[in-house]
Amino acid sequence: MVNFLSIFTMRNLFFLSLALNLSLIMRVFYEGEKHGPHGLSARKADSGLEKAAHATQRTLVSLSSSGQDDGEKLINLDHGDPTMYESYWQQMGEKTTVVIPGWQSMSYFSDVKNPCWFLEPEFAKQVVRLHNLVGNAVTEGRQIVVGTGSSQLFLAALYALAPKDASEPISVISAAPFYSSYPSMTDYLKSGLYKWAGDARSFDKEGPYIELVTSPNNPDGFVRHSMVNRTGGILVHDLAYYWPQYTPISSATDHDLTLFTVSKSTGHAGTRIGWALVKDPEVAKKMIKFIELSTIGVSRDSQLRAARILEVIINSSQNPGRPESGESFFKISHHLMAERWQLLREAVNRGRFFSLPEFQQGFCQFLNQVSQPQPAFAWLKCEDESVEDCESLLRDHKILTRGGRSFGVGPKYIRVSMLDRDHNFNLFLKRLASIQT
């Protein structure tokens, strides 16, 4: 903990203290699916750094020795369900609330003057503000296309980029380990426009192709660039995890077509809102057409909610600590992720059964400090020779994870969500420890 803290300036200590308090409160008060207003009283908690840190550790120790885990509860870490963030949003209180009267946003149309006629202007405005603040993507000269999550935008991109009159479908590739849904999403409709062609590393077919570059990568968390880099290649950058809590923000990306989503940036997965930054207006137009044909636009309610959430995050970063803006979302989330990764590495390093990827630290322009990648998923490898199928092993301990085969590699690997609620994350750590003993 001391090493980790040493990178914080004195100013940051104040925020860290509050972050630790939040973390503590989450552990003490949080009991599962149901939420109540009780979390709001947590603001009165003591904000002394050491006291909070010690209390946090006491809570963890108490959890691991109290017998709260009888090993029977199934923990689902298969999906990247970002419920970890609920506690931050509870703490933020009413400023995050959206109120939508019955007569509002009834029309199909959000903005008839925008080529993306279903894009809420307020959402577009906050997206630009957020990227300018975080510095993770250039927005100038881009068409913003909103989607029902970035999944829909991924499909819209394939539709927009695939030649319409080609003799055969264009190849879609990504370097293994790749996001497990890419193959099925590409092929489930047996489209004549595009077809999954597997691992980009072994792709040697002539002609045009679409390469999906996920950076930081899902599942393994590494920063990525195009693997093929050949004439006729079209790149789609999925930057769902290029946010300060997961990875150092080294520069503003400037790609042709980039995907983002609120699921991973703010934690609002149930809202189903993603956005694309698209350089070529003709490509954007085709993506818009895809969304028109598949869902006649994107929920305006959800866009309004997402706009509110992004605005709160921006305010919390610009004026952290003030009552009207609250504590910095990215600083608190970064701290929570750092803490979880530290705990996970400690648990893994207690034995030789598992290993984790090792990342290079980097300077984060947004946090203005050197920091470690701390991905939304842990890409665990079973090093033990007796284990062939790591997913099955974890399932025997009532932990659902996703095995390496889904990502185009072997069954020695599993992907584990790092974004679940504290209680489940702590049970996961405890069971991981028990497997190694």
Next chain:
Amino acid sequence: MVNFLSIFTMRNLFFLSLALNLSLIMRVFYEGEKHGPHGLSARKADSGLEKAAHATQRTLVSLSSSGQDDGEKLINLDHGDPTMYESYWQQMGEKTTVVIPGWQSMSYFSDVKNPCWFLEPEFAKQVVRLHNLVGNAVTEGRQIVVGTGSSQLFLAALYALAPKDASEPISVISAAPFYSSYPSMTDYLKSGLYKWAGDARSFDKEGPYIELVTSPNNPDGFVRHSMVNRTGGILVHDLAYYWPQYTPISSATDHDLTLFTVSKSTGHAGTRIGWALVKDPEVAKKMIKFIELSTIGVSRDSQLRAARILEVIINSSQNPGRPESGESFFKISHHLMAERWQLLREAVNRGRFFSLPEFQQGFCQFLNQVSQPQPAFAWLKCEDESVEDCESLLRDHKILTRGGRSFGVGPKYIRVSMLDRDHNFNLFLKRLASIQT
């Protein structure tokens, strides 16, 4: 007007009076896209039936003689944008409002125990209550599948019903005039699973097929049944318009797979919520898979909002006129549509230039009265021999409509939205009259 009124009982006269008041208030206060709280004061308006009716007519006369229409404003009646309903929802006030705190509905999952894991239980509950109340569909023994509008559910149905290992794509057909988006939605991804095969009336290919039955039909408003009725045929019933304001509710439908949407039932098009009632659990499972692969579920915010809206409609029908429940949505909407159709028929009958479909009246189980079909679209035919392309003619008068070719028939026909705001509808009537003189 007197003929129309004679079908109302004394009890209904009270509601009609309020409906007319709403209609009047809408005309007087409504100015376009922007909404304000001013509409709320309208409740204080005089509710005398005759006074309101006369005032409504005065408003119309004043509009048509005041020169408010200089013929320059473009009126877009191409889409079925249901903005007509805004005024009802404004009148209903705060009871229609949803409030969503920042920490709510963050998880991907709405209900892990339901095969449709992204279905909000509250939304499902209100869907069942609404069908039971209106009597337009059997819900028992059905899986409810929620979708991002019924468009997504239409595509999900094609995916679910198409054989996965067939040597060629299954034919998708519908009797002309059919919904103009069916062909492009079916074919835009060049799926190997299904393929648009045109007008059901001329379909004579052997083997399995999917027939889309839209009833009442979009664009022409007629009640429909399967046209082909052959072995191997699978039916999808699109009942978006099977609601009391558009057509008499003759019985509770009991089909294998039925689609509904809030866009047309409540007017909340921007919310993008539809639902399917599916008899075969295996088909439902595949539809759920489709939605998982295309958008990882459906906006939870929008489902919560739709649930609230449906609940308000149910309360307004069960306890009409009480302050806590408001005026009956279906009665008021039915009246508004009746009024619009009467005005349209009067305008059309003033010349021989156009004609409209003639419908048979029927007994509406929900309204407990004989009533006329009064569709959400007017299917106008240009009877004048000098006009080849009716859509172009209307466009010359700055009215955007959709021409017959889009619906699989000739250019003498146009589809015109009957659901736009009062001001635009009245401009449309006025210009229609001017074409005929």
